[in-house]
Amino acid sequence: MTLLKTLPKSKRATVWVFPGQGSQKLGMGLDLQKFPLGKLRLQQAEDLLGWSISDVWQSENTKLSNTQYTQPCLYVFMTLLADLMKQSGYGPDLVTGYSFGEYVALYTAGAYDFETGLKLIKKRAEIMSRLPQGSMATLIGFEVDKLREEVFKTSDVWLANDDTKYAVISGTSQGIASILSNVPVERVIPLEVSAAFHTPLVEPAAKEFQAVLETTSFDALSIPVLSSTNFVFSLSINQVKESLVQQISQSVKWQMISKTLINQGVRKAIQIGCGQGLLKPMKNLAPELEISNVGSTADIDSLVIRDQLKKLFMLNSEAIKR
The missing domain is CATH 3.40.366.10 (Malonyl-Coenzyme A Acyl Carrier Protein, domain 2)
Known part of the structure; x- marks a missing residue:
């Protein structure tokens, strides 16, 4: 190699x-x-x-x-x-x-x-x-520690990248909805995908x-x-x-x-x-x-x-x- x-x-x-x-x-x-x-x-x-x-x-x-x-x-x-x-x-x-x-x-x-x-x-x-159907979304304007805490606690949702400014969350639609209801976010950009990649x-x-x-x-x-x-x-x-x-x-x-x-x-x-x-x-x-x-x-x-x-x-x- x-x-x-x-x-x-x-x-x-x-x-x-x-x-x-x-x-x-x-x-x-x-x-x-x-x-x-x-x-x-x-x-x-x-x-x-x-x-x-x-x-x-x-x-x-x-x-x-x-x-x-x-x-x-x-x-x-x-x-x-x-x-x-x-x-x-x-x-x-x-x-x-x-x-x-x-x-x-x-x-x-x-x-x-x-x-x-x-x-x-x-x-x-x-x-x-x-x-199976899944969702992904880019988040802009959030408290990093709060987001990580909620993702850790929420089943079927994961951080799909390592960016602390433009975070991408991926998982089931229900899981992502739960994250967004518990973490204040300035802007949410849904990604045009059909599954929970990464x-x-x-x-x-x-x-x-x-x-x-x-x-x-x-x-x-x-x-x-x-x-x-x-x-x-x-x-x-x-x-x-x-x-x-x-x-x-x-x-x-x-x-x-x-x-x-x-x-x-x-x-x-x-x-x-x-x-x-x-x-x-x-x-x-x-x-x-x-x-x-x-x-x-x-x-x-x-x-x-x-x-x-x-x-x-x-x-x-x-x-x-x-």
Whole structure:
């Protein structure tokens, strides 16, 4: 097993991070359909899945929040953005993902091709869609100790992340309602999910999916992937597969992941997908960190223009010095 415990700061400066389920937005990916690669991938996905990704992207919000559809939609969306970024001359030194986002990180690192990854996601989504109904919610503005105390006392509710500012609770709808009735919270944001992910309630799905992973061949990784469960930079396929099983029922410790990235010399972070939710904790830890979000082809164009202007400015500065 090959583990990279440290990253050379001069060579491992840029990380691409990929958000998980709940980050989906109605209308995402519509601009990708006009590109040849987008058309190809959407047709490949429809042939494999038996339904249209673009239709769900565009107008079917109920389906988009259903696990069986959410995960393939996010996979196609984010892998397309990652490939278009590479076509524009960009590439990460390492990758990581929040829960489901780890699968897109692995695709970006070369663990499997598009169709192999989509088959894996299809099976994962089918398994998880059979789970009992559950709920998840992000809480903003609360007393940390009070929340932890109530979660500890309440059955069938767990903290699904390690953020003390934006806590995520996961469990049964009744359990979450009990928490919200006992803990004053400034803002509650229900997540568009259909089960209580990152809790013991989904362990049966993790065990079933483990068998699927064991029969799926992965290619050698071209760049390190930061594991979301043990926080090591890995090039080991066995280590990666173990993490994919564990992360289904374990809480997501994004604060710890962020600290690991910053401590190991990451100086630039790009979130591929909707929003900047993964970048904010990193920026709070390291205000000097350069962050960008790529959620559309327009964002890629803006990134290219910005970097071209930066290079032009540097060239002009060097010319003036001479």
